[in-house]
Amino acid sequence: MKLSLTRHRALGIAMAGISWLAVSSAMAVEITVWCWDPNFNGATMKEAGARYTAAHPDVTFNIVDFAKADLEQKLQAQLASGTTDGLPDIVLIEDYGAQKYLQSFPGSFEALNGAVDYSAFAPYKVELATVNGQTYSLPFDSGVTGYFYRSDLLSAAGYGAADLENITWDKLIEIGKAVKEKTGGTLLPIDPNDAGWLRIMMQSAGSWYFNADGSPNIVGNPVLKASVETYQRILAAGISKPVAGWTEYTGSFTSGDTLSTFTGVWMVGTIKANADQSGKWGIAPLPALDGVAGATNASNLGGSSWYVLSSSAEKAEAVDFLASVWGKDVDFYQKILIGQGALGSLLAAREGDAYKASDDFFGGAPVWQNFSDWLAKIPGVNYGIFTNEADAAVVAQIPAITSGGNVDEIIAAIDAQVRQQIQ
Numbered sequence: 397m398k399l400s401l402t403r404h405r406a407l408g409i410a411m412a413g414i415s416w417l418a419v420s421s422a423m424a425v426e427i428t429v430w431c432w433d434p435n436f437n438g439a440t441m442k443e444a445g446a447r448y449t450a451a452h453p454d455v456t457f458n459i460v461d462f463a464k465a466d467l468e469q470k471l472q473a474q475l476a477s478g479t480t481d482g483l484p485d486i487v488l489i490e491d492y493g494a495q496k497y498l499q500s501f502p503g504s505f506e507a508l509n510g511a512v513d514y515s516a517f518a519p520y521k522v523e524l525a526t527v528n529g530q531t532y533s534l535p536f537d538s539g540v541t542g543y544f545y546r547s548d549l550l551s552a553a554g555y556g557a558a559d560l561e562n563i564t565w566d567k568l569i570e571i572g573k574a575v576k577e578k579t580g581g582t583l584l585p586i587d588p589n590d591a592g593w594l595r596i597m598m599q600s601a602g603s604w605y606f607n608a609d610g611s612p613n614i615v616g617n618p619v620l621k622a623s624v625e626t627y628q629r630i631l632a633a634g635i636s637k638p639v640a641g642w643t644e645y646t647g648s649f650t651s652g653d654t655l656s657t658f659t660g661v662w663m664v665g666t667i668k669a670n671a672d673q674s675g676k677w678g679i680a681p682l683p684a685l686d687g688v689a690g691a692t693n694a695s696n697l698g699g700s701s702w703y704v705l706s707s708s709a710e711k712a713e714a715v716d717f718l719a720s721v722w723g724k725d726v727d728f729y730q731k732i733l734i735g736q737g738a739l740g741s742l743l744a745a746r747e748g749d750a751y752k753a754s755d756d757f758f759g760g761a762p763v764w765q766n767f768s769d770w771l772a773k774i775p776g777v778n779y780g781i782f783t784n785e786a787d788a789a790v791v792a793q794i795p796a797i798t799s800g801g802n803v804d805e806i807i808a809a810i811d812a813q814v815r816q817q818i819q
Contacts (some may be wrong), residue, residue: 408767425710427717430471431488432464437536437700440732442489444721455713460484468493475501475569481706485714486533488536491524491699496781498527499610505532506704506711511719518741520599523776525701532703534718535741537662539698540771541596543568544649544663545656547678549760553578555654557759560680562693565597565626568683572635581655584636585648588798592697595783596658597623601688602697602775605786605814612818614786614811622688624803632796658682659768660697665737667757681770694773699741739767782818789813 427445431437438461462470467488474483475497489497489797498505507530514522517535525533543560550556553575560571572583586593600602603619606612614620616654637654639645646663648654650670657663667677681693702722704714721728722742729745732738745751746768755763789810796806 410411412679423454425713426458427455427486427710427714428458428460428484429486429488430460430462430463430467430484432467434740436463436736437488438641439736440536440738443732443735444717444725444728448717448721449726455717458550464490471497475504476491478654480705483707485705485708485710486718487703487705488700489533489540489703491696491701492524492779492783494701494703495527495779496527496783497703498532499781504706506706506708506715507532508534508704508715508719512723514744516723516744518743518771518774519604520696520774520776521699521701521741524779530696533701534703534722535737536701537699537721538741538767538771538774539660539662539696540739540767540774541600541656541658541682541695541697542661542767542770543656543680543682545678546649546652547682548676549579549581549652549655550575550678553581555605556760557678557680562681563628563683563684564686564691569629569633572630573633573656576635579810582635582637582653583655584630585639585654585657586631586636587639587641587645588794589791590645591787591794592659593627594620594623594790595787596682596695596697597626597685598773599777600682600693601685601691603690603746604777604779605783606778608778609777610780610782612786612811614814615807617807618686618692619688619808621803622685624797624806626685628797628800628803632800637740639732658806661739662698662737664763665806675759676757679758679761679763679766681689681766690775692773692775694775696774719758727772733764739764739771741771743768743772782814785817786810786814789817 429441431441438459442461471487474701509531512534514531521530521535525531555571575583576582598619600640601619603617622637639648646666649657650667682695684693685691700818702718704711708714726745726748729740729742730748730750733750751764751768752762754760792813793806793809
């Protein structure tokens with residue numbers, strides 16, 4: 397019978413002459429986890445914890461759900477204070493913020509290289525949590541992107557799935573114009589206050605706002621320039637309409653007011669909530685940037701990973717838990733895919749039945765298999781520690797972008813704001 401780490405320790409004490417009964421309660425371990433969204437991250441962690449406790453009865457889990465902003469504020473303040481009392485054993489960190497925590501608070505998180513086989517995970521997820529050759533996360537959910545479209549409405553204009561496979565943005569613009577001419581339909585909703593489109597386009601070609609050494613990679617970055625130019629061409633083509641905020645954005649394409657969107661895999665649940673639209677949707681790979689070296693049809697928007705605090709009193713158990721369940725249990729990933737729509741980044745999970753299943757809602761396509769295949773192709777980039785500041789600089793220039801302003805001047809303004817903020 398496999399014994400837990402704490403049971404091994406307790407047996408050692410018992411062999412020294414102290415009874416197991418006397419030490420069992422003292423040796424019981426409770427792993428505290430901080431996360432957000434009880435219906436997604438919290439629910440998946442509860443399932444993982446239940447599996448581990450079944451094999452290690454002396455290990456239980458205290459899963460604390462926060463609002464995401466509250467968790468980040470509390471973690472930041474606690475780490476900055478240098479006080480470890482009250483920190484959890486495991487914490488969920490959004491991928492865009494990983495480097496900021498790792499570089500700002502060296503020694504606060506446990507490197508997991510010796511416990512986790514990182515070759516088993518999507519490479520881009522590993523790279524974003526690596527500093528000086530050491531990797532600190534147990535990679536969790538991916539924001540692998542796709543192009544979601546109303547197959548019934550596009551087919552009315554003569555376009556099918558084959559016409560959307562591995563195309564470029566300029567080809568999509570061409571399709572959008574033809575659809576509008578033939579049916580009057582508008583292809584895309586665009587939220588002018590959201591810079592997610594730029595992050596998607598940049599990462600699809602393996603580029604970011606910053607170089608590997610953390611210096612700005614803005615002026616003179618051909619991928620960023622091509623992304624802004626592409627966005628301007630989409631707007632100028634008349635194939636999009638502005639929306640404000642999440643509700644208006646999602647309501648636009650779920651109502652049929654617009655016919656498609658490009659975003660992360662986590663949008664599947666929102667779209668499928670409209671049961672009357674079953675069989676009327678399709679998903680294609682993300683369009684690629686035109687004429688850009690390294691351009692691909694795969695990218696990412698969002699995602700998060702689990703981290704062990706170095707100050708954890710239950711560090712050994714926390715690491716073993718992550719490595720054994722999150723790092724190896726393929727059946728676990730099938731369960732959270734079905735239950736929470738969580739697309740993990742463990743590549744072996746793609747071989748499970750849940751991933752291979754077809755989905756009638758999306759025309760019988762193996763949706764999860766497709767997304768997991770695209771996941772493996774996402775270019776890795778280093779998000780650095782100032783992605784949020786760079787996003788803010790981009791948003792400040794969106795009026796100039798949407799009005800067709802000079803791209804070089806726009807990029808220079810973004811660069812100037814970023815450099816000022818990171819001094």
